Amino acid sequence: MRPQQVIYIFPAIRQLGWQRVALNVVYQALLKTGVYRFLTPPKTYDGENVTLREDIPFPEMPLEFLRDRLSLAEKTDILIEADEILSGKLRLFDGTPRPLSLDPGTGRKHWSRFDKSHFNGEDIKFTWEPARFEWLIPLGRAYLLNAKEIYPEAFCRYFEVFIQNNPPNCGPNWASAQEVAIRILMMAYALRVFNQSAYSTTSRKHLLARVMARHAERISPTLLYARSQNNNHLLLEAVGLYTAGVLLPAHARAADWRKTGWYWFNRAIKEQI
Numbered sequence: 001m002r003p004q005q006v007i008y009i010f011p012a013i014r015q016l017g018w019q020r021v022a023l024n025v026v027y028q029a030l031l032k033t034g035v036y037r038f039l040t041p042p043k044t045y046d047g048e049n050v051t052l053r054e055d056i057p058f059p060e061m062p063l064e065f066l067r068d069r070l071s072l073a074e075k076t077d078i079l080i081e082a083d084e085i086l087s088g089k090l091r092l093f094d095g096t097p098r099p100l101s102l103d104p105g106t107g108r109k110h111w112s113r114f115d116k117s118h119f120n121g122e123d124i125k126f127t128w129e130p131a132r133f134e135w136l137i138p139l140g141r142a143y144l145l146n147a148k149e150i151y152p153e154a155f156c157r158y159f160e161v162f163i164q165n166n167p168p169n170c171g172p173n174w175a176s177a178q179e180v181a182i183r184i185l186m187m188a189y190a191l192r193v194f195n196q197s198a199y200s201t202t203s204r205k206h207l208l209a210r211v212m213a214r215h216a217e218r219i220s221p222t223l224l225y226a227r228s229q230n231n232n233h234l235l236l237e238a239v240g241l242y243t244a245g246v247l248l249p250a251h252a253r254a255a256d257w258r259k260t261g262w263y264w265f266n267r268a269i270k271e272q273i
Helices: 009-016 018-032 035-039 063-069 072-086 125-131 136-146 150-165 177-193 202-229 232-247 254-272
Strands: 089-091 097-099
Touching: 018 035, 018 202, 035 202, 063 136, 072 089, 072 136, 072 150, 125 177, 136 150, 136 177, 150 177, 150 202, 177 202, 177 232, 202 232, 202 254, 232 254
Parallel strands: none
Antiparallel strands: 089 097
């Protein structure tokens, strides 16, 4: 810890409580000493024979709302945004389309070696946002509107680009467990919305299951950071763990993911709201 950081400890304890500050100190110590490089080593998406739950308890999709209650202008906007994504563009924070880039160009450099505030000279959120897979939502809405296979095909194509360029625990897109959790939720969304697509083959579902498992494995070791924040980090990471535990019941750690996720989600809700 740098000397100038010491002066912030006591105000932080006063505002946040000593337990949350202590958790953050422990997290930073484990990060700096390389313990997290040991606990979350670089991996591949191969190896484990992970399967998805067959009777996934998904809710019904709001087809009536999308097809009958939206205006023509609203439907047109959905299709325009989906077409932008098909062309490799993504609307970010101010609504301006930017390239949908899923390749940070970092190879197998461990996630702990990246500053979580900046990457390549700009705010890291510009790297994280495309990798959240939230572009799946416009693609899914468009698919529900017209059932064209170009939308699930685009998801499969972008998904493959991501896994080729973001090995498990490597690169800036693995630096935040919250970002990892968001991708788990988006993968669950893809399973539901594209379930009837010709692109939802058994082999692709097995691949998605393996990728989801690697994501869940990344969350647990650094959950104490989310606990120190006690905000949306903890809520999302807990839901991500629980979701993976439900969708991958045969995984050796599925029961622990469900138990841990359910516990910390409920505790966070009680403390935050």
